[in-house]
Amino acid sequence: MKNELDKAAVRRMTLKDVQDVYLLEVEAFVLPWSENDFIYELTQNKVARYLVVEEAGEVVAFAGVHIIWEQAHVTNIAVKKQKKGRGYGRLITKALIQYASNLGAEYITLEVRENNLIAQNLYKSLGFIKASVRKRYYDDTGEDAWLMVCDKLSPAEPGFTETETIAET
Numbered sequence: 001m002k003n004e005l006d007k008a009a010v011r012r013m014t015l016k017d018v019q020d021v022y023l024l025e026v027e028a029f030v031l032p033w034s035e036n037d038f039i040y041e042l043t044q045n046k047v048a049r050y051l052v053v054e055e056a057g058e059v060v061a062f063a064g065v066h067i068i069w070e071q072a073h074v075t076n077i078a079v080k081k082q083k084k085g086r087g088y089g090r091l092i093t094k095a096l097i098q099y100a101s102n103l104g105a106e107y108i109t110l111e112v113r114e115n116n117l118i119a120q121n122l123y124k125s126l127g128f129i130k131a132s133v134r135k136r137y138y139d140d141t142g143e144d145a146w147l148m149v150c151d152k153l154s155p156a157e158p159g160f161t162e163t164e165t166i167a168e169t
């Protein structure tokens with residue numbers, strides 16, 4: 001399993017990834033975003049950043065964040081169904097946190113369903129704490145959302161630059 005992860009690379013999402021990411025989104029979420037939502041995020045939304053994990057030419061996980069001044073807010077994180085429980089979620093979430101720090105974020109927030117214990121465990125293990133509850137946040141089940149916050153980000157990596165753009169072909 002460790003070897004498998006060693007072969008995985010985290011990189012910025014490009015327009016070429018939209019279809020693969022959309023398939024992961026549909027598989028993972030009851031109320032999925034559309035392909036156009038992702039295209040908007042990549043091409044129009046200046047505060048949005050998305051990462052993917054690629055393994056043997058296949059996108060196996062993705063994660064996104066909105067960064068406004070010192071605050072980063074996670075939009076979505078998902079791992080391909082057959083790849084769950086093998087460390088990809090931790091890999092991409094850690095990478096997303098570091099990326100947000102590199103881009104100037106000082107703390108990072110997210111919403112998670114009250115019944116999504118797997119994701120809550122992951123976030124707690126990375127330093128997130130439950131800050132508040134958003135009542136009946138999810139339309140499909142009426143579940144509450146936990147608002148979780150992590151304010152202990154690793155320092156920005158020295159010399160960080162964004163070389164890759166979403167226009168990459």
Ligand SMILES: CC(C)(COP(=O)(O)OP(=O)(O)OC[C@H]1O[C@@H](n2cnc3c(N)ncnc32)[C@H](O)[C@@H]1OP(=O)(O)O)[C@@H](O)C(=O)NCCC(=O)NCCS
Nearest residue numbers: 028077078079084085086087088089090112118119121122
């Ligand atoms: C949540 C999700 C991203 C986690 O990704 P993953 O690759 O399965 O998780 P990892 O293998 O990296 O495990 C990371 C941690 O998650 C927790 N976790 C993973 N699988 C778990 C399980 N079956 N039961 C309880 N906790 C679990 C553990 O804390 C684990 O750390 P550990 O391995 O040190 O114990 C993935 O399950 C997913 O895509 N879920 C559907 C979409 C979703 O819920 N996204 C989050 C929305 S807020």
